Amino acid sequence: MSMVEEISSSAGSSLSCDSNGDVVEISDGDSDYLISFHAQTQQIWVASPVSGSVRFVYDADQGLWCDQRSGRELFAFVRQEICEIFS
Numbered sequence: 001m002s003m004v005e006e007i008s009s010s011a012g013s014s015l016s017c018d019s020n021g022d023v024v025e026i027s028d029g030d031s032d033y034l035i036s037f038h039a040q041t042q043q044i045w046v047a048s049p050v051s052g053s054v055r056f057v058y059d060a061d062q063g064l065w066c067d068q069r070s071g072r073e074l075f076a077f078v079r080q081e082i083c084e085i086f087s
Helices: 003-010 074-086
Strands: 015-022 024-025 031-038 042-046 052-059 064-067
Touching: 031 074, 042 074, 052 074, 064 074
Parallel strands: none
Antiparallel strands: 015 024, 024 031, 031 042, 042 052, 052 064
């Protein structure tokens, strides 16, 4: 099971999850949550109705994608937000 499928199934609602190249869109028909990889900047961008735009960079020392501003880890951030938005 992919990380996105695992997270969306834990949200407890009926979500659609579409992947198109470097963009994943999670939606319940009312709210949209986007995760996109930007090859040119080597960043993952998240567009959230809760947090707005958040950019993650890869931290090779930790082996994790982390928020540039707060240091939050990508997967924990996405899991928390999806459960908050779609539960």
